[in-house]
Amino acid sequence: MTTSPMTECIVIGGGVMGLMTAIELRWSGLTVEIYERQHIGKEASWAGGGILGSLHPLNESAANLQLIAWGQRHYPELAERLHVSTGIDPEYYPCGMWWLTEEPDTAIAMQRWARDQALSLDIMQASEISEPGKLNISDNTLILSLPQIASIRNPRLLRALHHYALQIGITIHENSPARLIAQSPSTLQVQIADQIRTANHIILTGGAWSSQILPGEVLDIRPVKGQMLIFSPESPLLEHIVVAGDHYLIPRKDGRIISGSTVEECGYDKTPSDTAASMLAEKACQLLPELETVPVEKHWAGLRPGTCRSTPYICRHPNYSNLYLNTGHYRNGFSMAPGAAHLIASLITGTSPALSPEPYTYLPEETRMLA
Ligand SMILES: Cc1cc2nc3c(=O)[nH]c(=O)nc-3n(C[C@H](O)[C@H](O)[C@H](O)COP(=O)(O)OP(=O)(O)OC[C@H]3O[C@@H](n4cnc5c(N)ncnc54)[C@H](O)[C@@H]3O)c2cc1C
CATH class of the missing domain: 3.50.50.60 (FAD/NAD(P)-binding domain)
Structure with a gap:
């Protein structure tokens, strides 16, 4: 030694x-x-x-929300500083999030949460929306629009x-x-x-x-495995992050769309599985049917650091x-x-x-x- x-x-x-x-x-x-x-x-x-916001804010502890809010305030300046200093653009993307629910009570609870976090939240009906690719959601779906939620291109x-x-x-x-x-x-x-x-x-x-x-x-x-897919459409099909229950879609600035994710407790094995790939592709196409003809570019898995x-x-x-x-x-x-x-x-x-x-x-x- x-x-x-x-x-x-x-x-x-x-x-x-x-x-x-x-x-x-x-x-x-x-x-x-x-x-x-x-x-x-x-x-x-x-x-x-690379979503800069909680997927399930109503289940998040005050301690977690405190850290997330800090990140939301500081990312624009950090991304700019890194871009200027290194020439690498981390693609901070204030694309906003659409959080879907059919439960009016959940919408009210989300409104309360957003107010506490000083975030804007607008509630829209499914019939009011105009995305470039049309989301396949029922008429009684409420769209909770959070325009301040951004994403970052993590790699x-x-x-x-x-x-x-x-x-x-x-x-x-x-x-x-x-x-x-x-x-x-x-x-x-x-x-x-x-x-x-x-x-x-x-x-x-x-x-x-x-x-x-x-x-x-x-x-x-403990390791908690998560699998993701990325689609590469020829033209942009989605403007916002969309969260529908345990599934979400993330648009990248170049039009690519990520479909995520699984939550699996299987130790340190991070091999992507065909079952997860089919499930993520199916959920993505259900939500955004135009993806049915779009090729999947890549499928991968990673291990999140989970705590009890x-x-x-x-x-x-x-x-x-x-x-x-x-x-x-x-x-x-x-x-x-x-x-x-x-x-x-x-x-x-x-x-x-x-x-x-x-x-x-x-x-x-x-x-x-x-x-
Ligand atoms: C599918 C998926 C989707 C996710 N989506 C989001 C999201 O949208 N938004 C969000 O905020 N978070 C998201 N996360 C969570 C986020 O990615 C993790 O919380 C975060 O990356 C953890 O960072 P870390 O640096 O602690 O861990 P890691 O990135 O895993 O880094 C730990 C590093 O330690 C190294 N290491 C291990 N052992 C040793 C050793 N003995 N000596 C030296 N080095 C060692 C590893 O090689 C690794 O590079 C997602 C995670 C996954 C898997």
């Missing part, structure tokens, strides 16, 4: 959470290195749909974040699987192959793999003074990443965060009961 010099911050995992955390820490003037097991931004963060965002991180002096080690080992009863160090690294602050952003990186402890993080308590862990570990967790963002990792990164950086630098940190703390006893 070789021991390298101490550094200020080591971030383990190079998905959206690791990249944004590293950038926030660097903006605070700290020296930051990222260790990524394979290549930057190729796991859940690549596989996601491009990741490329832009990667380039930007290098530009501002973050060191990135790819093909470098890391694990945490004890340095003392209350501090950890990072082992990468036969090298040991010590750091003032270690931030665990390992997504669905986070519990494997911290051996000997049951972290409340449905709220991410963004905190200092109670037993290790130099370990921080920023993981477990499940279906909202993109929406939450700017707020989560801000919070972790504030905890590390000792500045007062603009978001309340309490809901994201980690209590090992609570986790043992949940797991």
Whole structure:
């Protein structure tokens, strides 16, 4: 084993959470290195749909909504900054969301939620709409239009974040699987192959793999597989994100349309299945019949970092003074990443965060009961 010099911050995992955390820490003037097991931004963060808003806001905790709202406020400026600095456009797309329901009570609850979040919400009847491709929905469907909900082209965002991180002096080690080992009863160090690294602050952003990186402890993080399809029509067929129950369509700026997604508990297997492909294609064509003649360009799967308590862990570990967790963002990792990164950086630098940190703390006893 070789021991390298101490550094200020080591971030383990190079998905959206690791990249944004590293950038926030660097903006605070700290020296930051990222260790990524394979290549930057190729796991859940690549596989996601990039919707910047909750799919099911009425089921979301206040803690999650706080982070999502922060992301919604900060993405336009972040996307612009990345575009200008790197030349890579992450395609922030304020296309709005149409959330479909047949339940008037649900529409009223959604109106209340939108008011609390300072978001506009207009209720339309199915007969009033004019999309380029006509949605196949019943006459009693209510369309809850949320014009402020946007999306981001996540693979491009990741490329832009990667380039930007290098530009501002973050060191990135790819093909470098890391694990945490004890340095003392209350501090950890990072082992990468036969090298040991010590750091003032270690931030665990390992997504669905986070519990494997911290051996000997049951972290409340598990992989939840999600599969998606993308259609490539010759001309745009959809203007808004459309959420219909557990299925959604996302339009890209270039006209491509994503159909998502499955929610499967099957461990670390992320092989896309034919059954899921047929189901996602069928649901997409049911909702937007013009897709029936459009080729499917790609089908893929990713592993979301799920938690039993449905709220991410963004905190200092109670037993290790130099370990921080920023993981477990499940279906909202993109929406939450700017707020989560801000919070972790504030905890590390000792500045007062603009978001309340309490809901994201980690209590090992609570986790043992949940797991
Ligand atoms: C199908 C699908 C659709 C989604 N849609 C949306 C959406 O529309 N909007 C939204 O906000 N969110 C969405 N999500 C959720 C979002 O993608 C995730 O919450 C987010 O990407 C999690 O980011 P992360 O950086 O924590 O994890 P990841 O992107 O998985 O990154 C973790 C990284 O850690 C690395 N790693 C693992 N082990 C080690 C190790 N030992 N050493 C070093 N590195 C290691 C991995 O290789 C990986 O690169 C979706 C997810 C899926 C799967």
